[in-house]
Amino acid sequence: xxxxxxxxxxxxxxxxxxxxxxxDANRELxxxxxxxxxxxVAVSARDRSRDRxxxxxxxAWEDDPADLAAREDVDCxxxxxxxxxxSALALARDTLAAGKSFVTANKAMIAHHGLELAEAAExxxxxxxxxxxxxxxxxxxxxxxxxxxxxxxxxVYGILNGTCNYILTEMEAKGxxxxxVLAEAQRLGYAEADPTFDIDGIDAAHKLAILASLSFxxxxxxxxxxxxxxxxxxxxxxxxxxxxxxxxxxxxxxxAAGGKLFQRVHACLVPRDHPLAHVAGSLNAIxxxxxxxxxxxxxxxxxxxxxxxxxxxxxxxxxxxxxxGPAFAMPHARLTQAEAIEAGDRRGRAYxxxxxxxxxxxxxxITAAMRDANVSIESMIQRGGAEPSEDSDDVVSLIIVTHEGxxxxxxxxxxxLKGAQSLAGEPMLMHxxxx
Amino acid sequence: xxxxxxxxxxxxxxxxxxxxxxxDANRELxxxxxxxxxxxVAVSARDRSRDRxxxxxxxAWEDDPADLAAREDVDCxxxxxxxxxxSALALARDTLAAGKSFVTANKAMIAHHGLELAEAAExxxxxxxxxxxxxxxxxxxxxxxxxxxxxxxxxVYGILNGTCNYILTEMEAKGxxxxxVLAEAQRLGYAEADPTFDIDGIDAAHKLAILASLSFxxxxxxxxxxxxxxxxxxxxxxxxxxxxxxxxxxxxxxxAAGGKLFQRVHACLVPRDHPLAHVAGSLNAIxxxxxxxxxxxxxxxxxxxxxxxxxxxxxxxxxxxxxxGPAFAMPHARLTQAEAIEAGDRRGRAYxxxxxxxxxxxxxxITAAMRDANVSIESMIQRGGAEPSEDSDDVVSLIIVTHEGxxxxxxxxxxxLKGAQSLAGEPMLMHxxxx
Numbered sequence: 001x002x003x004x005x006x007x008x009x010x011x012x013x014x015x016x017x018x019x020x021x022x023x024d025a026n027r028e029l030x031x032x033x034x035x036x037x038x039x040x041v042a043v044s045a046r047d048r049s050r051d052r053x054x055x056x057x058x059x060a061w062e063d064d065p066a067d068l069a070a071r072e073d074v075d076c077x078x079x080x081x082x083x084x085x086x087s088a089l090a091l092a093r094d095t096l097a098a099g100k101s102f103v104t105a106n107k108a109m110i111a112h113h114g115l116e117l118a119e120a121a122e123x124x125x126x127x128x129x130x131x132x133x134x135x136x137x138x139x140x141x142x143x144x145x146x147x148x149x150x151x152x153x154x155x156v157y158g159i160l161n162g163t164c165n166y167i168l169t170e171m172e173a174k175g176x177x178x179x180x181v182l183a184e185a186q187r188l189g190y191a192e193a194d195p196t197f198d199i200d201g202i203d204a205a206h207k208l209a210i211l212a213s214l215s216f217x218x219x220x221x222x223x224x225x226x227x228x229x230x231x232x233x234x235x236x237x238x239x240x241x242x243x244x245x246x247x248x249x250x251x252x253x254x255x256a257a258g259g260k261l262f263q264r265v266h267a268c269l270v271p272r273d274h275p276l277a278h279v280a281g282s283l284n285a286i287x288x289x290x291x292x293x294x295x296x297x298x299x300x301x302x303x304x305x306x307x308x309x310x311x312x313x314x315x316x317x318x319x320x321x322x323x324x325g326p327a328f329a330m331p332h333a334r335l336t337q338a339e340a341i342e343a344g345d346r347r348g349r350a351y352x353x354x355x356x357x358x359x360x361x362x363x364x365x366i367t368a369a370m371r372d373a374n375v376s377i378e379s380m381i382q383r384g385g386a387e388p389s390e391d392s393d394d395v396v397s398l399i400i401v402t403h404e405g406x407x408x409x410x411x412x413x414x415x416x417l418k419g420a421q422s423l424a425g426e427p428m429l430m431h432x433x434x435x
Numbered sequence: 436x437x438x439x440x441x442x443x444x445x446x447x448x449x450x451x452x453x454x455x456x457x458x459d460a461n462r463e464l465x466x467x468x469x470x471x472x473x474x475x476v477a478v479s480a481r482d483r484s485r486d487r488x489x490x491x492x493x494x495a496w497e498d499d500p501a502d503l504a505a506r507e508d509v510d511c512x513x514x515x516x517x518x519x520x521x522s523a524l525a526l527a528r529d530t531l532a533a534g535k536s537f538v539t540a541n542k543a544m545i546a547h548h549g550l551e552l553a554e555a556a557e558x559x560x561x562x563x564x565x566x567x568x569x570x571x572x573x574x575x576x577x578x579x580x581x582x583x584x585x586x587x588x589x590x591v592y593g594i595l596n597g598t599c600n601y602i603l604t605e606m607e608a609k610g611x612x613x614x615x616v617l618a619e620a621q622r623l624g625y626a627e628a629d630p631t632f633d634i635d636g637i638d639a640a641h642k643l644a645i646l647a648s649l650s651f652x653x654x655x656x657x658x659x660x661x662x663x664x665x666x667x668x669x670x671x672x673x674x675x676x677x678x679x680x681x682x683x684x685x686x687x688x689x690x691a692a693g694g695k696l697f698q699r700v701h702a703c704l705v706p707r708d709h710p711l712a713h714v715a716g717s718l719n720a721i722x723x724x725x726x727x728x729x730x731x732x733x734x735x736x737x738x739x740x741x742x743x744x745x746x747x748x749x750x751x752x753x754x755x756x757x758x759x760g761p762a763f764a765m766p767h768a769r770l771t772q773a774e775a776i777e778a779g780d781r782r783g784r785a786y787x788x789x790x791x792x793x794x795x796x797x798x799x800x801i802t803a804a805m806r807d808a809n810v811s812i813e814s815m816i817q818r819g820g821a822e823p824s825e826d827s828d829d830v831v832s833l834i835i836v837t838h839e840g841x842x843x844x845x846x847x848x849x850x851x852l853k854g855a856q857s858l859a860g861e862p863m864l865m866h867x868x869x870x
Binding site: 018030032033131137139142146148150152217275293297299301306307309310311312313314316318321325326329330 | 578764
């Protein structure tokens with residue numbers, strides 16, 4: 001290894017180009033902080049000719065990213081290709097097997113294969129770093145791995161997807177419906193052409209599983225993250241939530257209790273005085289609750305060229321400084337296997353929206369189901385339509401907020417109401433964040 | 436060095452006792468994360484017999500903290516005595532000279548002697564760590580030193596004193612005046628018997644100077660921090676600020692521009708939609724603005740047994756892991772000497788409260804001074820008393836918010852009004868946070 005940290009970049013999309021721009025712009029400062037220069041020496045991407053606003057002629061080019069790992073002039077590979085498997089994973093394995101440090105912004109790959117890669121990095125005594133994989137520029141991986149390392153973390157939760165948060169805050173600001181805001185976000189480039197990963201909560205679930213492992217010392221467990229998104233949130237939900245003192249946010253929540261683990265990504269109601277309620281637009285934010293430090297809150301840009309590049313280069317600086325250890329804060333063999341907590345076993349409050357026929361007896365049918373399922377109602381709002389009558393085709397919304405109780409009771413109540421004559425559509429359930 | 440990291444604790448006040456409690460409570464977890472056990476082996480404090488809620492009989496006792504550094508069974512000293520000089524500084528020097536790592540929660544000592552100590556640590560190739568010195572449990576030292584290391588930081592600012600923030604938010608909630616809330620805070624133990632360091636901004640200035648050095652790569656420069664506190668904030672200021680869309684907060688602000696440095700601690704008006712406006716009670720919060728990452732925001736408990744102990748032990752874990760480098764993010768010799776920016780050279784908006792005699796001509800006199808000093812007025816509020824008359828003894832408040840302009844113009848306007856017949860008291864000036 002020479003004095004220079006020689007980096008290969010795989011993937012030259014927004015983030016890859018951003019890393020090159022950052023290393024150019026802050027070169028002297030980074031060299032002072034890292035203790036030695038950090039230089040890109042080789043790159044690989046699908047299309048060599050595309051204009052990325054950076055001069056690539058200085059770098060060696062590899063058509064196949066897999067060839068970067070073996071280059072003798074490379075100390076360390078930064079992977080910015082994406083995708084849980086495929087060439088990204090192959091490159092990660094090859095790099096670590098070659099005894100070189102590996103940096104990635106790839107949340108899907110870390111969520112699915114992080115444990116295997118952590119083991120490979122330990123064996124090779126090199127770094128596996130992924131600050132950019134969670135919440136873009138916010139140094140939350142470092143904050144949990146190191147800053148809060150003295151604490152037993154009991155919960156970690158936050159706003160982990162900027163696209164969803166942008167859509168929800170736009171819906172809030174304009175009273176628009178989901179589909180309209182999504183279309184506008186796609187037009188502006190804030191949402192992908194295929195937005196599934198974002199709006200169905202999968203992207204947030206990847207990040208949550210990583211945060212949970214790091215926070216609780218449990219092995220990565222993406223498969224048990226109960227994941228839903230924001231497709232079913234309507235303008236009325238946001239309006240009613242506001243009237244009740246809440247904002248609607250897509251929140252990833254992970255909790256550890258008695259050696260067990262609960263992980264969920266869901267649209268939920270956040271009390272107006274909770275720090276997450278103030279997180280607007282495409283920002284991300286994470287809360288960690290530690291047994292000595294109390295509540296820590298981190299906020300910043302969760303995506304984009306500059307913030308993500310900032311996180312990738314922070315990892316490179318750590319590597320240049322030699323300041324790194326096990327990827328998940330402890331050797332992979334010391335991570336525990338945690339059983340998943342059933343949602344039904346949790347306690348909480350819930351927001352329910354029923355789309356009901358505007359007929360007599362509707363309230364009685366729904367409240368009876370609540371009673372039979374032992375759900376206690378904290379508040380109920382029905383905004384009147386016209387006078388109800390037996391043959392009315394009108395539908396109105398009925399909003400119920402429950403008292404705190406076992407989630408299984410709410411699930412049971414909804415089960416009892418399946419096929420009920422009163423209902424004109426699928427009920428909407430959002431949990432209330434009372435952390 | 437054995438496998439165990441053997442720690443000596445100097446000072447067994449709230450924080451020292453907290454460190455022992457934390458290491459006891461989270462022992463197994465810390466050992467997994469640190470890669471080896473962290474154990475206190477020796478302690479020193481003024482009074483051996485005081486009950487601190489922890490069993491000290493397990494530890495060697497030294498009457499003189501200075502003797503901890505030389506103990507052969509000690510790898511690392513954590514200093515929790517406090518004070519810029521005296522026994523804390525002597526212990527720091529001795530520990531580093533003995534080739535042992537040093538951890539401290541002592542903001543005054545780091546602000547005044549951090550550069551000397553950083554040099555000593557580099558020479559001895561050991562760690563000098565001080566996460567607990569700034570913002571208690573919030574890992575902001577790590578966040579700036581490492582998390583944001585890829586960025587040129589252009590400004591770092593925040594709420595750095597929990598006592599002041601508690602007082603200001605209580606004044607806001609209850610409409611009380613400063614003196615009443617301070618007395619209540621002292622009764623509750625939230626403010627010291629001698630609150631000078633807190634309420635006059637000195638404590639915040641120590642922390643700000645540390646943040647500035649770390650953020651900008653400039654040598655510590657506590658002496659040029661323009662420091663004022665919150666003694667002169669009255670209930671009316673908070674009320675009027677609210678009417679104008681602001682909260683009053685004691686904010687430490689550091690900015691770097693053109694190789695120069697601006698540092699100030701001052702009560703200021705924070706726009707309601709700025710993250711600092713939501714920081715309530717004794718919480719601390721820090722914002723850093725980086726050229727790639729954008730705005731990062733960190734919030735948490737800035738003081739207290741648990742949070743401060745969390746930061747001290749995070750430093751010990753870094754040391755146990757061997758993950759540390761230069762104290763101020765780069766070798767001390769690479770920190771630059773930055774000239775101070777004069778406040779007059781800054782641009783900004785200002786809030787001014789004049790206590791004026793309720794007589795004709797008062798507005799004319801004050802607005803003429805503003806005009807002559809080239810201060811442009813954005814808004815003005817005078818809440819009426821009775822009908823003004825030539826011989827009225829009534830005093831009323833006149834509130835002026837200026838447009839953005841050079842601060843020297845506001846200073847000039849106040850200069851022109853010195854001794855003005857209209858004024859019944861010293862004008863109150865608060866800057867507006869437009870970052």
